[in-house]
Amino acid sequence: MSEFVGFTITGLVTASIYAIVACGLTLTYATTGIFNWAHGAFAAIGAFTYWQMTQGWGWNPVLALGICVVVIGPGIGVIVEAGIMRRLDGTSEITRMAVTLALLIGIVAGLNWIWDPRTSKIVKPLVDGRAVHLFGQRLPVYDLIVMAIAVVVGLALRHLLYRQRAGVEMRAIVDDRNLIILNGVSPVRTAQLSWGIGATTAVLAGVLIAPKTSVAAASLSLLVMNAFAAAVVGRLRSLPLTVLGAVILGLSTAYAQGYIGSRPDIPGSRYLIGLVNVVPVIVLFIALQFLPHERLRASKSQQAREISTAPTWRGVTILAVIIVLATIALTPLPAAGDLHNLTRVWGIALIALSLVPLLGWAGRLAVCPFAFAAVGAVITAHLAPQGQIWGLLLAGLAAAAVGALLSFPGARLSPLYLALATAAFAVACDNWVFRLPPFDLVIRIPFTDVDIYRQQVHIFQGGALTVHRPVFGGIDLSSDRAFLIFGAVVFALALFALTALRRSTLGLRMLALKDSPIGYATVGLDKRVTTVAAFAISAGIAGVGGALLGGAIERPSPDAFGFFGGLSVLVVVVIFGVASIGSPIAAGVFLAAPVLANVFPSLAQSTPTLTALAGVGLGNNPNGAIASDLRPSWSGLTRQHALLGGGTAVVVASYFTTLAEVTSNWFFVAACIAYVVIMPNASRALSKRALSKRTIADRTSDGQQTGPLQAEPGLVANHGLSASPENLALTLPLSQKDLATLDELLGIGSGDGRDA
Amino acid sequence: MSSTTTFCAIELRGVSAGYDGIEVLHNIDLSVPAGQVLAVLGPNGAGKSTLLSVLAGLLKPNAGDLVLGGRTMTGADPSVLARKGLCLIPEGRGVFPNLTVSENLWLCTNRGSTKVRVEERAFRVFPRLGERRTQLAGSLSGGEQQMLALSRALVTDPAILLLDELSMGLAPMVVADLYRSVGEVAATGVTVVVVEQFVRTVEGIADRGIALIGGRVALDGPIAEITPELHSAYFASHKEQS
Numbered sequence: 001m002s003e004f005v006g007f008t009i010t011g012l013v014t015a016s017i018y019a020i021v022a023c024g025l026t027l028t029y030a031t032t033g034i035f036n037w038a039h040g041a042f043a044a045i046g047a048f049t050y051w052q053m054t055q056g057w058g059w060n061p062v063l064a065l066g067i068c069v070v071v072i073g074p075g076i077g078v079i080v081e082a083g084i085m086r087r088l089d090g091t092s093e094i095t096r097m098a099v100t101l102a103l104l105i106g107i108v109a110g111l112n113w114i115w116d117p118r119t120s121k122i123v124k125p126l127v128d129g130r131a132v133h134l135f136g137q138r139l140p141v142y143d144l145i146v147m148a149i150a151v152v153v154g155l156a157l158r159h160l161l162y163r164q165r166a167g168v169e170m171r172a173i174v175d176d177r178n179l180i181i182l183n184g185v186s187p188v189r190t191a192q193l194s195w196g197i198g199a200t201t202a203v204l205a206g207v208l209i210a211p212k213t214s215v216a217a218a219s220l221s222l223l224v225m226n227a228f229a230a231a232v233v234g235r236l237r238s239l240p241l242t243v244l245g246a247v248i249l250g251l252s253t254a255y256a257q258g259y260i261g262s263r264p265d266i267p268g269s270r271y272l273i274g275l276v277n278v279v280p281v282i283v284l285f286i287a288l289q290f291l292p293h294e295r296l297r298a299s300k301s302q303q304a305r306e307i308s309t310a311p312t313w314r315g316v317t318i319l320a321v322i323i324v325l326a327t328i329a330l331t332p333l334p335a336a337g338d339l340h341n342l343t344r345v346w347g348i349a350l351i352a353l354s355l356v357p358l359l360g361w362a363g364r365l366a367v368c369p370f371a372f373a374a375v376g377a378v379i380t381a382h383l384a385p386q387g388q389i390w391g392l393l394l395a396g397l398a399a400a401a402v403g404a405l406l407s408f409p410g411a412r413l414s415p416l417y418l419a420l421a422t423a424a425f426a427v428a429c430d431n432w433v434f435r436l437p438p439f440d441l442v443i444r445i446p447f448t449d450v451d452i453y454r455q456q457v458h459i460f461q462g463g464a465l466t467v468h469r470p471v472f473g474g475i476d477l478s479s480d481r482a483f484l485i486f487g488a489v490v491f492a493l494a495l496f497a498l499t500a501l502r503r504s505t506l507g508l509r510m511l512a513l514k515d516s517p518i519g520y521a522t523v524g525l526d527k528r529v530t531t532v533a534a535f536a537i538s539a540g541i542a543g544v545g546g547a548l549l550g551g552a553i554e555r556p557s558p559d560a561f562g563f564f565g566g567l568s569v570l571v572v573v574v575i576f577g578v579a580s581i582g583s584p585i586a587a588g589v590f591l592a593a594p595v596l597a598n599v600f601p602s603l604a605q606s607t608p609t610l611t612a613l614a615g616v617g618l619g620n621n622p623n624g625a626i627a628s629d630l631r632p633s634w635s636g637l638t639r640q641h642a643l644l645g646g647g648t649a650v651v652v653a654s655y656f657t658t659l660a661e662v663t664s665n666w667f668f669v670a671a672c673i674a675y676v677v678i679m680p681n682a683s684r685a686l687s688k689r690a691l692s693k694r695t696i697a698d699r700t701s702d703g704q705q706t707g708p709l710q711a712e713p714g715l716v717a718n719h720g721l722s723a724s725p726e727n728l729a730l731t732l733p734l735s736q737k738d739l740a741t742l743d744e745l746l747g748i749g750s751g752d753g754r755d756a
Numbered sequence: 757m758s759s760t761t762t763f764c765a766i767e768l769r770g771v772s773a774g775y776d777g778i779e780v781l782h783n784i785d786l787s788v789p790a791g792q793v794l795a796v797l798g799p800n801g802a803g804k805s806t807l808l809s810v811l812a813g814l815l816k817p818n819a820g821d822l823v824l825g826g827r828t829m830t831g832a833d834p835s836v837l838a839r840k841g842l843c844l845i846p847e848g849r850g851v852f853p854n855l856t857v858s859e860n861l862w863l864c865t866n867r868g869s870t871k872v873r874v875e876e877r878a879f880r881v882f883p884r885l886g887e888r889r890t891q892l893a894g895s896l897s898g899g900e901q902q903m904l905a906l907s908r909a910l911v912t913d914p915a916i917l918l919l920d921e922l923s924m925g926l927a928p929m930v931v932a933d934l935y936r937s938v939g940e941v942a943a944t945g946v947t948v949v950v951v952e953q954f955v956r957t958v959e960g961i962a963d964r965g966i967a968l969i970g971g972r973v974a975l976d977g978p979i980a981e982i983t984p985e986l987h988s989a990y991f992a993s994h995k996e997q998s
Contacts, residue, residue: 165871168859175852178814182846183908184838184866 005135007258008251013143015250016150017209022230022242023157024201029236030161031170031194034085035416037100040224041107042076042199044217046206048111051121051215061126068207073200081195086188089177093415094359097367098574101567102615104221108564109608111217121215146208153201158239160197170194218564222427226253226280228420232287236416245287253279271439274432281424288421289409309627310507311581316499319582320492327488331481333658333665339480342593346487347373347549349588351542351566352573353494353581357501358538359570360579363514364410364531365419368426370566372539373546374434375399377556378459380467380547387468387478387551392490395547396540403539404532411531426563434460434558464557467550487548491585494541498581501537510534568608571615577624586626633680640683647682651675764826765790765916765947766811771820773810779818780806782971793948795962795979797955797986802968804951805847808918811949812844813837824916839866843914847921847951850905853894857885857904860893864908878907881937899930906934909941917941919950923957935961955983 025039036042046068053064084103088096115121125142132139161167169190173180177187205224213223226249233245253276261276263269275282327346334342351373358364376395384391406425410418438458444451469478470486477486501507509530513520521527550556569587576583591607614625637644654671657663766788774780780803788794796804809815810822813834822830829837838844852860861874879886882903888896893904902922909917919938923931939961942948952958955965958979965982967975967989974989975982 165862165865168855168862172852172855172859172863175854176850178834179846179850179852180863181814181834182812182838182844182850183863184835185863186833186835 002136003258006137007254009134009137009139009143010258011251011254012247013146013250014253015247016147017205017212018227018230018249019150019243019246020153020201020208021205021224021227022234022246023154023239024198024205025227025231026234026236026239026242027157027161027170027201028194028198029231031174032085032191033174034088034096034100035236036198037097037225038103038107038221039198039202039227040221041104041111041217042073042202043206043209043224044111044220045076045107046072046203047123047210047215047220048115048121048217050207050210051123052115055121055123061124065126065207068203069200073203074196076203077194077196077199078192080199081192085195086191092363093419094363094365094574094578097365097416097419098571098578098615101367102571102575102612105564105568105571105608105615106612108217108221109612113609115217117216123210123215125211142211149204149208153204154239154243157197157201161239166190166193222563225423228423229280229284229287232284232417232420245283249280249283252283270437274435278428278432281427284424285409285421285428288413288417288424309579310502311495311499313499316495316581320495323492323495323585324485324488327485329655331484333668336480338593339484343480343484343487343552344549344592345588346484346491347545347547347552347588348569348592349491349584350487350494350545350548352545352569352584352587353491353498354538354540354542354545355570355573355578356581356584357498357507357510357541358534359574360577361502361507361514362510362530362534363415364407364534365415366406366410366422366535366538367419367570368406368422368429368563368566369538369542369569370546370561370563371426371429372399372403372542373549373566374429374558374561375402375539376543376546377465377467377550377561378434379543380550381461381465382457384470385466385468387470389470389472391470392544392547396544399543399546400536400540403542404536406539407532407535408528410535411528423563426566430558430561430563434561460558464555465550467547467554467556469551469554483551487552490544490548491588494544495581498541502581506530506533568611571611575611575614575625577626577628580624580626582626582630583624633684636683636687637679640686643679643682643686647675647679763790764788765792765824766949767821767823768807768810769821769823771810771817771822773806773815773817775806775815780971781810781817784820784971784973786966786973788947788949790947791942791945792964793942793950793962795955795958795965796949796951796968797953797958797965797982798968799953803971804953804968805920806971807968808844808846808920808949808951811916811918812842814844841867841913841915842918843909843912843916844918845905845909845920845922847924849898849901850908851893851896851901854892856890856892857896858889860904861907861911864911867912869911869913874911877911878904881910881940882907899926899934902926902930902934906937910937914946917946917948919948921951921953923952923954931957955979955986959983 021039021043025036028039029035049072050064050068053059053067054061080103084099088099091099125140127141127145130141132141132144159167161171169180169185170193172183173185173187173190180187180190202224205227206220209220209223213220227246230242230245230249233248234240234242256276256279260266260269260272266272331339351369354369354372355366358366376399379398380391380395383394406422410421413421436459438456441453441455441457442451443453469483471477472486475482477483509520509525512525513527513530517527520530546561549560553560568591572587572590573583576586590611651671654663654668658665658668764787766786768784768786771784771786772779772782784807796807798804806815810817813822813829813832813836816831820830821828822832824837824840824842834844852863855863858871858875861878862871864874864878865871875886875889879889882900884900885903885907888900893901896904906922909919917938922934922938926934935957938948938950942961948961950958950962958965962979964977965975965979966973967982967986969989975985
């Protein structure tokens with residue numbers, strides 16, 4: 001009995017911290033419509049700054065706590081709102097998720113940059129050593145303080161939201177931003193208040209939890225993410241239910257730890273120890289499945305700023321040829337170590353490609369690409385131990401089956417809840433399933449002792465898989481160079497397959513499901529079929545990618561397929577355009593080739609930091625860099641053959657001089673960077689000059705036109721205007737003839753009576 | 757209709773406005789004397805709601821000036837205009853569906869009134885809202901939602917009231933009730949601009965009407981005088997479009 005009381009008290013203390021975190025998260029979501037995946041990272045900032053002030057600088061703990069709560073927390077909220085979140089108005093749930101994930105990645109990288117993660121950081125409790133006795137159990141005073149703070153925070157937040165006008169304004173703004181303005185309320189001030197309070201609760205939780213764990217950025221962020229389960233129990237809007245969820249979470253974690261985690265004598269305990277670590281995600285998964293769901297307010301129909309265009313066969317063929325040829329051409333250049341690292345490029349790119357149909361086209365938010373990839377790697381290692389080529393196919397099929405299974409409970413969930421469910425799945429795989437000890441897989445005839453199949457399975461083979469690189473048609477692909485080229489070919493084939501999918505009926509159904517789930521249902525289409533198909537296809541591609549990534553690493557551990565790694569892939573894909581089949585290439589190259597870290601080891605955090613910086617800017621550019629920047633700036637080049645040919649010739653020449661070792665690799669890298677930067681700008685400058693020259697030449701001095709200017713072939717049709725409609729009046733005033741022609745074209749009369 | 761000696765509550769001087777580079781209103785000049793009830797009429801896409809958005813500060817004009825009560829307010833923040841006494845009841849249901857009736861009314865205390873006083877005034881005019889004060893606004897009927905929206909105009913004592921298609925989707929009797937309340941507000945000297953697609957809806961309360969066609973003022977005059985001409989104006993615009 002006393003054991004039970006002890007576990008209960010421990011659970012309630014944990015629940016208190018979860019309640020503070022989850023209430024802050026709920027408040028931010030209910031008042032801004034943005035689910036803050038970086039909430040745990042805010043808590044980590046609180047823990048680190050508190051540690052710095054108390055242990056690093058020796059400040060009074062109460063003063064440090066005060067500074068964290070009064071300055072750091074609100075400061076984070078205001079900065080994040082003003083610098084990032086304000087730009088997210090009108091963006092989709094995917095963009096919002098990617099932005100907050102980027103913030104999470106960036107904060108973790110930033111903390112690791114400032115505070116060396118290899119140094120252990122211990123935080124002393126606010127009140128050290130003192131305790132009271134309750135029901136025969138010793139209860140530290142610090143734990144009592146934590147519980148009291150949780151109660152005060154919960155009551156204060158509820159009072160604010162329902163009993164204060166500011167709180168009602170904060171809730172109203174999610175319903176109708178324009179209407180709240182018409183009520184004389186400043187939405188900026190209200191949003192800053194929401195973010196300030198939300199961040200402050202996270203920072204407070206970080207400070208309170210710090211003495212109970214080691215202060216490490218990633219683990220603290222993930223630990224606080226456990227509180228997501230409590231927020232989901234509260235359906236992201238009810239604070240009392242959120243507190244109830246926190247209590248369920250805290251108690252279940254404490255009982256699991258007490259009755260299973262510390263009892264090696266119970267049957268199967270070696271399989272269940274890992275389960276203890278994932279109790280919060282199991283609670284989250286159960287909460288998502290069994291709680292009645294109301295329609296999420298943030299997922300209501302709105303005018304999206306994102307667009308999605310279908311790839312053309314011509315475009316994808318050119319892209320595939322460039323990928324394969326460029327890979328073949330580049331493989332002789334890097335040093336052996338760099339080439340080995342680069343073999344991961346196409347594995348990661350394929351995993352990234354798996355997100356395009358699922359997130360970009362079908363709008364299903366799944367954040368577990370690395371879990372599917374790990375399935376692929378495991379299957380290849382176990383079923384194709386000699387590197388048989390069909391191992392890739394099996395990897396894809398097995399991962400597709402897992403994806404399809406996951407989609408069944410996920411099909412009815414709203415985008416945000418689906419993202420949380422898949423995150424729970426990924427964390428459970430990461431922390432438990434992939435780390436299970438060996439077990440016997442037995443298929444037995446029912447009611448007999450006859451085994452049809454018995455096989456001992458050790459999923460990650462004691463810590464690291466052995467994935468052999470394939471042998472294909474007698475060609476040994478075990479060398480880094482051959483494997484890298486093989487990866488490029490597989491990726492190119494996947495591009496063709498996805499292009500066919502996008503242009504098929506299923507592709508259209510996916511887009512329709514994303515654009516308007518209600519419209520989709522009202523024309524009689526079954527959401528579940530398309531969701532299952534999207535999941536299976538996506539997981540299948542990720543599985544093949546995982547097999548390739550496993551082959552690249554050769555001895556991958558579960559950490560190679562960690563949840564955080566998957567988040568980075570997702571964020572980079574969204575940065576470049578989640579609906580674009582070109583964006584995974586960027587993800588592969590960017591994440592597998594950490595050039596800066598190679599040259600400057602102290603910049604080890606440069607890749608996640610750059611990812612985060614680009615990611616938090618997504619609000620300005622929700623369509624991604626390819627659709628909004630790269631494609632428009634490079635499309636003009638295809639009509640400027642001399643410039644394109646000249647620039648390409650310079651790069652090719654630099655390639656051959658590098659190959660002949662006349663120049664170094666850096667010279668070639670510099671030439672490539674110059675090509676990428678200079679060519680679009682030169683193209684734009686030349687276009688503008690040509691247009692200006694032609695416009696001036698075709699006008700007489702009194703503004704009359706000598707004859708209609710012919711449109712640049714393939715560029716514009718000017719319909720008798722002196723320039724293309726969008727360029728009219730940019731360089732010279734409009735002529736009367738232009739005005740008359742415009743009126744005629746628009747069918748609005750002859751322009752008489754115009755007073756402009 | 758506006759007299760040079762009458763104080764103008766609203767003036768638009770050469771206003772052009774639109775969205776994403778598409779101009780919807782073209783060079784609009786308009787004066788509304790204080791206390792007048794102006795009906796803005798016109799077919800779909802004529803720019804009626806855009807005109808109200810400009811008046812409420814929700815849309816900044818590309819050209820021209822907005823003058824309210826003799827002061828140039830072009831580009832002023834809509835929340836500032838609201839606090840100064842301009843009240844827009846937008847198209848559709850201008851309520852917060854996830855807040856209760858009481859909480860919706862609480863947000864109307866921006867001009868110094870108290871929550872109790874605001875509820876008292878609103879429930880006196882619309883007793884049905886009082887019966888539903890703890891109910892979520894989103895669960896009210898269309899007419900009740902519009903009553904709640906209109907309550908803002910009743911309890912904030914606005915100097916200028918802008919109404920955008922109050923009648924949309926409502927039964928004629930409900931519309932008549934709502935406009936009776938608008939008439940009571942107007943009788944206290946409040947300047948009212950009411951946008952409607954059909955003249956019959958507003959002919960009982962409007963002093964003057966303008967017809968917007970293709971973003972320009974096509975007709976302007978006493979409501980009774982312009983009514984017979986509306987048909988030909990609408991028809992001409994339709995013919996031009998087709």
